[in-house]
Amino acid sequence: PIPAASNFIRAIVDRDLTEEKYAEKKWAGTPGDAMHHASGQTDFAKIRTRFPPEPNGYLHIGHAKSVFLNFGLARDYGGICHMRFDDTNPEKESQEYVDSITEMVRWLGFDWDNTRPDGSKEDNLYFASDYFDFMYAAAEALIQRGQAYVDAQSADEMRINRGTLTEPGKNSPFRDRSIEENLRIFREMRDGKHADGSMVLRAKIDMASPNINMRDPAIYRIRRAHHHNTGDKWCIYPMYTFAHPIEDALETITHSICTLEFEDQRPFYDWLMDNLADAGMINKPVPYQYEFARLNLTYVVLSKRKLIQLVEEKHVTGWDDPRLPTLAGARRRGYAPEGFKLFTDRIGVSKADSWIEYSILEDCMREVLNESAPRKIGVLDPIKLVIDNYPEGQDEDCYAPNHPQKPDLGKRVVKLSKELWIEREDFMEEPSKGYFRLFPGNMVRLRYGYVVKCLSCEKDAAGNVTTVHCEYLPDTKSGTPGADSVKVKGNIHWVSANHAYTTEIRLYDRLFKDPHPGSGDKDFLEDINPNSVKVITAQLEQSAQEAQPGDSYQFERHGYFVADRKDSVAGKPVFNRTVTLKDNWQK
Ligand code: ATP
Ligand code: MG
Ligand code: MG
Secondary structure: OOOOOOOHHHHHHHHHHHOOOOOOOEOOOOHHHHHHOOOOOEOOOOOEEEEOOOOOOOOEHHHHHHHHHHHHHHHHOOOEEEEEEOOOOHHHOOHHHHHHHHHHHHHOOOOOEEEOOOOOEEEOEEEHHHHHHHHHHHHHHHHHOOOEEEEOOOHHHHHHHOOOOOOOOOOOOOOOOOHHHHHHHHHHHHOOOOOOOOOEEEEOOOOOOOOHHHOOOEEEEEOOOOEOOOEOOOOEEEOHHHHHHHHHHHOOOOEEEEEHHHHHHHHHHHHHHHHHHHOOOOOOOOOEEEEEOOOEEOOOOOOHHHHHHHHHOOOOOOOOOOOOOEHHHHHHHOOOHHHHHHHHHHHOOOOOOOEEOHHHHHHHHHHHHHHHOOEEOEEOOEEEEEEOOOOOOOEEEEEEEOOOOOHHHOEEEEEEEOEEEEEHHHEOOOOOOOOOOEOOOOEEEEOOOOEEEEEEEEEOOOOOEEEEEEEEOHHHOOOOHHHHOOOOOEEEOOEEHHHOEEEEEEEEOOOEOOOOOOOOOOOHHHHEOOOOEEEEEEEEOHHHHHOOOOOEEEEOOOEEEEEOOOOOEOOEOOEEEEEEOOOOOOO
16 A cells, blocks of 8 residues: 655645744734633644534545545644634534534544643634634724725626626725725624625725735625524624634644635635734734645545435435445445545545546455455355255354454354355356356365255246255365365355344445536436445345444455444344455355
8 A cells, every 4th residue: 555655735744844834833822822722832733734624514535535634644743633613604504514524533533632741631623603703803903904895786796897817807886985984884784784695895905816816805794694603693704715714823723725626715815814914813823725636536426515415305315325425324334434544545635636436445445344354154145055965953063264364363153054045146057168166066165164066956937046956075074184185166155044144235336327427418416326226135144143233244255244333223233235345256
């Protein structure tokens, strides 16, 4: 595996640490510090990053990339990563999303409870909405400096007067209001004297800037909406572009890492930081924004809007449907946090957008599960195998290694008896060329058991094979001196019919049949794979019944399976297929 080595963001952090850019950063001193840290000590953290989801949906695999990047940087550089909810947009946010997000970040292996050198605790869980008072004060400060004004143009007028990439914008007729008038009207906005959408507060920068984001961006809007944290206290809310830099500054973030689509916002980020520092509202050094390419993964959609649509229109069973690329779905599917770590290390962090093949993620999960998952035997498409010369009513112990590469994990007993379940595809009445498994006259090894010779088969009225007959060679049991006395090419798995645990298994396939769902003129829903799940009844070895919800196994020759954490009841687990094995087992 490629180590989590260098990427351009790490190079930036290395540079900043070498230059001791943040050596003098203090806890106390800014209003923001006072809001959170009373201690006044010098910051022990070398760098501070943050993971700032908006609680308007469940986290997906793209977020995992950001989690590993931000929390990973902090961990590797002796820094701290803040868990921050960017909850400045009340209509679409809720506590349910907050809860699921914290649960998933913890599941990925990260925490925001940090212990300072003096032993005291620092809980770095933050809500942007806790800063609404400060943000409001920052907006007034800009007004006082002549750098913000209340604009009462209609939304259409504002859009038209913003100009285009080739045409400069036009100044608003409200741009030259006096400071006193702006202050008075902005306070009226706050006090609920004006209708939703009737006016906005805009930063006063440059309507002719080649960067459209610098043409007097809106920073506050009127919106009578109930907020999950602040209730009905506010009827005006800050815009994301105004709120986010302030959140970073108040938390003394050093490296504010976001996706590429915010690159054009960076000049405003810097403008705001410089001016608020100048106004004495925040401390220097101010945070800086760095952009990286977001994850685009084939065969899935990574947009909260589309994920919400899939859930609400019931194309899937819920946010944690194992076919969804949500982290809740991935966990239920049996994907492992370590697999996501390997994946993010492998794909790296770059400044150019690209598509990553879904199979790379699957390979990472296979690699991790191959290491960690104990082995079990399961027959997914069962037919009977009867050992004609094995005594009726008798059984015996066979020993199967729990993990072939980890002998210290020991072996478990699997019972052998006269009637077994085997895979339908392990028998052919008339073998094709190169087929080494069961056919009349051929010998195979029953893995961990005996060599058997195939005799005949029985079929139902439709001509489907129901039962295969064989006889066993008593001296050939695996692990005994006679095991190698007879050489065979085929080696098949089996489960004793009397001892089997019969249960439901869900075989998942991709949710979309197109690598780029919705590409061209299609609606992404048209690309849904109609066969993305198949539910079967399988015969598993007895010990599989002890699986606890969330336990992962390799079912030999088939792949990795997890006991479903929702539908399993005590002593009756049902399983989800996480990912198949590479098709490299011996036929
Ligand atoms: P969406 O586009 O799905 O709505 P978002 O960017 O609005 O996602 P946020 O809740 O704001 O979602 O995301 C939190 C963090 O996760 C942000 O810093 C964002 O850059 C990052 N992030 C979101 N999607 C991806 C992705 N596909 N790849 C990498 N990082 C992502
Ligand atoms: Mg966002
Ligand atoms: Mg979004």
